[in-house]
Amino acid sequence: MGLNKSMGCTIPCLIFLAASLLHVHVHSDDDSLGEGFINIDCGLPDGSSYLDEKIGLNYTSDDGYIDTGENHNISAEYNAHELLRSSLNLRSFPNGGRNCYTLSPATAGLKYLVRATFMHGNYDGKERDLIRSPLVFDVYMGLHFWDRIYVNSSTTIYVAEAIIVAAVSSVSVCLIDIGRGTPFLSSMEMRKMKSSLYPAAMHNQSIALQERHSLGASSLVRYPDDPYDRLWWPSQGTSGWLNLSTTSEIKRYSTDPFEVPVRVLQTAVTSPTTSTPLNLSWEVPSGWPAMVLPGYYLNMYYTDFQEQRLRAFDVYYNGYLWVPNNLSITPNYLFSDYSNATAPFTDNSGFYNVRIIATNTSVLPPMLNAYEINYLIQHDDTATDTQDVEAMMNIKTEYQVEKNWMGDPCLPEKYTWIGLTCKSDGVTSRVKTLDMSNSGLQGVISEQFSLLKSLQHL
Ligand SMILES: *[C@@H]1O[C@H](CO)[C@@H](O)[C@H](O)[C@H]1NC(C)=O
Numbered sequence: 001m002g003l004n005k006s007m008g009c010t011i012p013c014l015i016f017l018a019a020s021l022l023h024v025h026v027h028s029d030d031d032s033l034g035e036g037f038i039n040i041d042c043g044l045p046d047g048s049s050y051l052d053e054k055i056g057l058n059y060t061s062d063d064g065y066i067d068t069g070e071n072h073n074i075s076a077e078y079n080a081h082e083l084l085r086s087s088l089n090l091r092s093f094p095n096g097g098r099n100c101y102t103l104s105p106a107t108a109g110l111k112y113l114v115r116a117t118f119m120h121g122n123y124d125g126k127e128r129d130l131i132r133s134p135l136v137f138d139v140y141m142g143l144h145f146w147d148r149i150y151v152n153s154s155t156t157i158y159v160a161e162a163i164i165v166a167a168v169s170s171v172s173v174c175l176i177d178i179g180r181g182t183p184f185l186s187s188m189e190m191r192k193m194k195s196s197l198y199p200a201a202m203h204n205q206s207i208a209l210q211e212r213h214s215l216g217a218s219s220l221v222r223y224p225d226d227p228y229d230r231l232w233w234p235s236q237g238t239s240g241w242l243n244l245s246t247t248s249e250i251k252r253y254s255t256d257p258f259e260v261p262v263r264v265l266q267t268a269v270t271s272p273t274t275s276t277p278l279n280l281s282w283e284v285p286s287g288w289p290a291m292v293l294p295g296y297y298l299n300m301y302y303t304d305f306q307e308q309r310l311r312a313f314d315v316y317y318n319g320y321l322w323v324p325n326n327l328s329i330t331p332n333y334l335f336s337d338y339s340n341a342t343a344p345f346t347d348n349s350g351f352y353n354v355r356i357i358a359t360n361t362s363v364l365p366p367m368l369n370a371y372e373i374n375y376l377i378q379h380d381d382t383a384t385d386t387q388d389v390e391a392m393m394n395i396k397t398e399y400q401v402e403k404n405w406m407g408d409p410c411l412p413e414k415y416t417w418i419g420l421t422c423k424s425d426g427v428t429s430r431v432k433t434l435d436m437s438n439s440g441l442q443g444v445i446s447e448q449f450s451l452l453k454s455l456q457h458l
């Protein structure tokens with residue numbers, strides 16, 4: 001899988017300070033709201049849909065996106081716990097080691113936020129003791145390990161989220177059974193993003209979310225406050241932190257690569273005195289596969305609400321001063337500002353700590369409005385030819401083949417589609433033979449077949 005390749009930095013790589021670099025072009029929100037969204041409520045009866053009034057988005061059943069699995073409702077006693085309407089039902093996958101959703105339409109080369117949510121809710125009525133024996137399964141973004149879902153509570157909504165660049169006109173998300181319980185999921189969502197956002201997500205690598213917090217906020221911020229429907233969770237009220245907020249408008253550059261929603265920037269936390277640091281810490285999630293030590297990208301967002309007195313601070317990341325040329329950070333007044341990692345950082349200890357410390361000239365204590373911790377999803381060096389993937393997806397749709405046709409047609413080899421053989425030159429796999437004999441193939445032969453350039457036998 002190439003997962004142990006040495007990547008990124010041995011110390012946290014330099015941060016960028018947005019403030020002074022660019023000319024001011026204040027943003028305008030020209031995206032049409034909710035356009036390019038796919039909202040799937042997994043396990044909803046086939047063909048049904050509803051409007052989630054809390055967020056104003058339509059959710060549909062998943063029958064157009066997957067052919068396998070079983071629909072279930074969560075147990076009635078958990079209905080009251082539900083925070084998201086889409087958690088009331090789910091699809092589970094007792095059969096098959098790998099089951100995949102095909103999210104389409106997408107546009108090859110464009111950037112998307114993809115999110116899956118998981119809430120168990122005792123759907124099988126077995127009253128499992130999840131604390132003693134958690135359910136564990138993996139989620140893959142196409143061919144690449146994305147997240148490990150560790151279910152130790154019936155009422156927690158677990159979330160896997162990634163930002164990706166689509167390689168073909170659909171995005172496949174696969175659940176992998178690792179022998180520790182039946183995989184399931186409650187919802188799948190895909191949102192088109194501006195290509196300039198999150199530069200770390202590129203054609204050859206994706207990023208996945210570990211944490212995203214709006215500090216000083218008292219409730220979840222998402223769509224429509226965030227036109228990309230990122231979930232900004234409120235802070236946990238860490239002791240010693242003080243909340244700040246403003247109702248003033250906050251501006252940003254049109255080239256801002258993160259476009260943090262104004263509502264998120266309108267709240268912040270600060271420490272009580274200049275001599276008290278603000279600190280954050282996180283660790284590699286428990287039960288994480290040892291081969292996939294995450295490389296973290298840290299983004300911190302700040303906007304000051306006062307302009308008279310100096311607020312300046314330094315950031316230490318696992319003990320390293322994290323600022324180029326010893327320049328301290330002085331957050332912009334009512335203007336979006338950020339620090340971002342330029343490369344992923346891995347510490348073998350698995351523990352990460354950030355301390356934000358006022359400089360000795362600062363009159364005000366340090367502050368932070370929001371932060372995100374993403375990790376790198378490395379892409380394998382091997383892939384299936386994108387034209388072959390495209391053609392096979394189209395053939396599957398055109399002939400309504402149900403077999404085991406899901407995910408990538410050729411890779412991993414263990415899951416090559418039934419009726420296909422593929423050949424690989426070590427890097428690129430191509431479809432070599434295709435047997436449609438049990439598919440009721442009749443009538444016109446699709447022109448898609450001619451796109452399979454290595455096809456030797458049909
Ligand atoms: C949700 O879908 C229904 C039926 O397709 C449609 O009438 C309604 O306008 C949609 N609502 C939104 C908010 O898109």
Ligand SMILES: *[C@@H]1O[C@H](CO)[C@@H](O)[C@H](O)[C@H]1NC(C)=O
Nearest residue numbers: 043044045070071072073089
């Ligand atoms: C879930 O509940 C809804 C109504 O509450 C029902 O229509 C649906 O058939 C149930 N689904 C399953 C899989 O039992």
Ligand SMILES: *[C@@H]1O[C@H](CO)[C@@H](O)[C@H](O)[C@H]1NC(C)=O
Nearest residue numbers: 130131150151152153285286
């Ligand atoms: C579930 O696991 C997480 C991560 O290991 C842990 O923080 C949490 O306390 C556990 N919850 C329960 C109910 O055991």
Ligand SMILES: *[C@@H]1O[C@H](CO)[C@@H](O)[C@H](O)[C@H]1NC(C)=O
Nearest residue numbers: 216217218236237241242243
């Ligand atoms: C700050 O806000 C959070 C979220 O609403 C709350 O839990 C916390 O108690 C607040 N802290 C203080 C010091 O008021």
Ligand SMILES: *[C@@H]1O[C@H](CO)[C@@H](O)[C@H](O)[C@H]1NC(C)=O
Nearest residue numbers: 240276277278279281353355
């Ligand atoms: C975080 O900051 C508090 C003071 O605000 C300090 O007591 C604590 O030791 C710090 N924790 C770490 C891990 O640096």
Ligand SMILES: *[C@@H]1O[C@H](CO)[C@@H](O)[C@H](O)[C@H]1NC(C)=O
Nearest residue numbers: 321322323324325326327328
């Ligand atoms: C930053 O400051 C430290 C200590 O004051 C000094 O050793 C180091 O050379 C400085 N680095 C730069 C790039 O100025």
Ligand SMILES: *[C@@H]1O[C@H](CO)[C@@H](O)[C@H](O)[C@H]1NC(C)=O
Nearest residue numbers: 016018199200340341342343
């Ligand atoms: C960090 O931000 C700068 C702009 O300030 C951008 O050029 C760079 O690509 C970003 N890097 C990452 C990994 O987000």
Ligand SMILES: *[C@@H]1O[C@H](CO)[C@@H](O)[C@H](O)[C@H]1NC(C)=O
Nearest residue numbers: 314326328358359360361362
């Ligand atoms: C502030 O810190 C700098 C560098 O750490 C030091 O050179 C300077 O003397 C300090 N100033 C005061 C007033 O303590």
Ligand SMILES: *[C@@H]1O[C@H](CO)[C@@H](O)[C@H](O)[C@H]1NC(C)=O
Nearest residue numbers: 007202203204205377378379
């Ligand atoms: C992806 O390509 C960029 C340059 O285009 C490079 O900096 C980065 O390291 C590559 N990522 C991987 C995982 O190879």
